[in-house]
Amino acid sequence: MTYSNQEVAELFSMGKFDEVIKYFNDTIVWELIGESTFEGIDAVVENCKLVAEYFKSVETDFRTNDIFVSDNKVIVIGSAEFRQNGKVIDIISACDIYVFNSDIEIEKISSYCISNKTN
Structure with missing residues (x-):
């Protein structure tokens, strides 16, 4: 199955890394801001594998609040709740900004994640 830029971005933002690894450019950069x-x-x-392992250790509830699409960029805004026991x-709260090339490969991801949990 071939996905659009938007579908690739949504899958990645929902933690479904295995489905979109084939859309990574060899020189991809993923910046977790701050x-x-x-x-590469x-x-x-490797980081996707580590994050996926964490996701397997907790219950996750991902929600997409908004998606913006332009020629080669997709922005996914959402939230996630993580539970254990x-x-x-x-x-x-999260915002992922994706830059694609003309081959529908991700060249860059900028991820902003803000923890809203208060103890």
Whole structure:
């Protein structure tokens, strides 16, 4: 199955990395704003694996609030709630900005994640 830029972005933002790895450009850059940057397909895939393992260890509720699409950019705005043993352990607001090339490959992802959990 071939996905559009929007579909690729939505799947990635929902943590469905395995479905979109084939859409990564070899020189992809994933910047987690204020945290870290992963450069190149190997580094990005490795981080996707780590994030996917975390997602398997918790219950997740991802919600997409809005999507903006232009020629080669997609912005996904959403939120996620993470639970463990029935307790909310984190709630985040997120914005992922994707830049695609003409081959529907992701060249860059800029991710903004803000924790809203109050103890």
